[in-house]
Amino acid sequence: MxxxxxxxxxxxxxxxxxxxxxxxxxxxxxxxxxxxxxxxxxxxxxxxxxxxxxxxxxxxxxxxxPWEAKPWYQYRALFVTEQRIQAGVRFWQENHAQLSQAEQTYRVPAALITAILGVETAYGKQMxxxxxxxxxxxxxxxxxxxxxxxxxxxxxxxxxxxxxxxxxxxxxxxxxxxxGMGQFMPSSYRHYAVDFDGDGKRDLFNNKADAIGSVANYFAEHGWRWQEPVVEPAEATLPVAESLIGKAPEPTLSWQTLFDAGLRLATPPDANTRVRLLALDKADGPSYWVARHNFYVINRYNRSPLYGMAVYQLSQAIQDAYAAQPSPPSQPDLVAGRL
Known part of the structure; x- marks a missing residue:
């Protein structure tokens, strides 16, 4: 005592x-x-x-x-690195069959699944x-x-x-x-983990197939929309009001609202599309991004916009590097290119 x-x-x-x-x-x-x-x-x-x-x-x-307290340009440097990109390409190559199966089963891109595992645990090396x-x-x-x-x-x-x-x-x-490899909380492990290789166990610590399938299942159950955009850089033609910056992860503004406020996109959505405006700190000032439904789904994994952007940009870099390999494995017809 x-x-x-x-x-x-x-x-x-x-x-x-x-x-x-x-x-x-x-x-x-x-x-x-x-x-x-x-x-x-x-x-x-x-x-x-x-x-x-x-x-x-x-x-x-x-x-x-928490790491999410860092400004964006410092946070990004932790995750979107050449080392992590190349490790992601190797992970995709080594687990090509399981990632392709996950795409076809859950309609969630292999690049996104790979990026989640890369950001969360460096592909299972840092759990x-x-x-x-x-x-x-x-x-x-x-x-x-x-x-x-x-x-x-x-x-x-x-x-x-x-x-x-x-x-x-x-x-x-x-x-x-x-x-585990995807860093599931216990309730998420119980609800979203799957026995993707059919061996009778849901093992997110040692089984890469189960980790891949479980991350894909998580995104599918949270409403990932296959082939829809995620987030796009925006040009501000007028001063941006602080009230337009989305504090909650949900996309609550219409694109028309942001357009009227002076935001411009290279590929604008329909006027009534629900979006969220992000302001991310660069070393020399803010950069603006317009996020859509699929970015919100990434934020269901982690609410931080910095996390969501790191996952997205890492996924794009991995996808580009994977496609640039001399002889990448053939992909099923379902694979849709960029997120």
Whole structure:
């Protein structure tokens, strides 16, 4: 008991500065009971998982400085690199059959699937070093800003472990609890992961076919529209009002509204098409982009417009580099060229 009290005191000292003090006591029985009822998890299993987890102050510190806080020109340099492009081409070549099958099954471009895996984990090479159980426990019970979300994911992790036969204490992932090659949260793993190679398991850690099929399934279920545009650079012929910049990921403005405000596109959509205006920081000022429905679908994976643009631009660069190979594998008729 004395050793536990000392550890809690140390945690209280080392936790990052926040608006309000962070409690370090373990979750109460009432809290766990309510969570178990809401998520349909056996209370004894939830208690066992909570008892095996530990509060990790590093996770709370990392939540205070997300990569998406960087300006666009710095964020882009992290992901749209020649090394990652060429690694994406190799991944596509090595997994050509599975990517083609995913395109035909889900009508989601191979370049997009590849780019997601490239941005998330460098094609499975960097799946995270943090214990998923500890991350979700820490954020679910000691991070008030988003405690409800992460507590739900903690409960979903318990269910996922039972369904897939996973050892929760050995799982590694991101500091936010995302796992596998595509960095799925537990609820997404349960809902969107597929056994794409038919071996009887949904393995997003070691099975590239399952990772490819699961990312494609995620985008299909969120409404990806085959062959439709994603995002396009815009020219501003008038000063751009701050109120036009889309803060939410949904495309809520009509193209006519942006056109009337002085925005111009090389390939403008119909006047009533719903779009979103993005302002991304270059070193010398903002650049403007008009995003459509498919960009919103990318943002269902991660709400940051910087993330969405990095995925899109990486996908285009991979696609161009893949097509430029001396003898790229033949593609099925369904493949439509650029996203």
């Amino acid at each position: 004395l050793r536990r009290a000392s550890r809690l005191l140390l945690l209280a000292v080392t936790l990052p500065a926040m608006a309000a003090p962070v409690a370090t006591a373990p979750p109460s029985m009432a809290t766990l009971t309510t969570l178990a009822e809401r998520q349909a998890v056996p209370l004894a299993d939830l208690q066992a998982a909570a008892g095996a987890a530990r509060l990790n102050p590093e996770i709370l510190a990392l939540m205070q400085r 995270g070093r943090h214990g998923v159980l500890d991350s979700l426990y820490t954020l679910g019970f000691y991070y008030p800003e988003r405690a409800d979300f992460f507590a739900k994911e903690f409960a979903q992790l318990v269910l996922l472990g039972q369904e897939e036969g996973l050892s929760l204490q050995t799982l590694k992932g991101s500091y936010a609890g995302a796992m």
